[in-house]
Amino acid sequence: MMWRAGVLVVGLLMACSALAVIETYEFSNPDLEARYQRLSQELRCPKCQNQNIADSNAPIAKDLRALLHTQLETGASDEEILDFMVARYGEFVRYRPAVDSKTAVLWYAPVVLTLLGFIGLGGHLLRKSRRAQRADPSATQAQPSDDDLTRLRALLDTENAATPATVANSKE
């Protein structure tokens, strides 16, 4: 019983968020609807910044959704629609800004910085291993002498002899 009540409550809570944007539009073909979804996610609401027009309840967002619907139905291309919006509300309305000289930093800085990071890391590691070699040239080529090996074998033998049971167990 409690469980059912819980499900009901959770269901009702979820219903509220679904009500946030109330109007629905009919599209003459599903392709237009997909474009509507994509563009309304991509266009930023000028009034309540940090929301796209699909999520916003502001009157202007509602107007822009209606406008988007009309434009799609009259056969405007994505580019035409975005140009129309940018001409009125500025580059600000695009969450995915166009690539030009002003937004180049925005688009390319992450790639450039990542590359620089890798180059720096590579250089650092290279220098570190070179420095280690210079400090102790024998470090990488050091081989145990025959004397050491005999001592090592002797040690291992005594170890095995001392605990035959455990060795036997671990072999099973």
Add this chain to the structure above:
Amino acid sequence: MQRVKLFLPLIVFAALGLLLWRGLSLDPKELPSALIGQPLPSFQLKELASDTPVTNSAILGAPALINVWATWCYSCRVEHPYLLELAQQGISIIGLNYKDDSVKARQWLAELGDPYRLTLADTDGTLGLDLGVYGAPETYVVDAQGVVRYRHVGVVDVRVWQEQLAKFFGVQGTPTTTASTEIASGSQP
């Protein structure tokens, strides 16, 4: 060289701090209009009071403020007394009654006074859309040639007039705070 390297994190921190600190004092709501330096979009609207058709030619000839307002906009009521004062000083103000009920709008002007040389009834918000209006009040400065020079979002008051708008009208923003408060208190319902 090694010494300098030790200070690198501090330098990076200071630079970031400066950048972010500056960011705190910027107002992200202040969007420049996309229309600055461009002619006012062409429109065909009706005059609010007389229903006579109006086009762009009606607003040419002298610099003017285009004030976007509506009766549903609370801030517009706050702004109204100062617009009356500006109109008294001889500033040409054109009202754009944005997505409003014309009957209510006429009533508002009758009750509170009419600061507008001309009021356009943009019932569907078409000119508002072309201007990139996203709320009311907004005020645009349009020069004598009909080119948009400036956009202010929010209430126009003495400070906004003096600091941002007055220069487009070739006048020094004269401090008229006392007059403003008189009118403001006079218009209280």
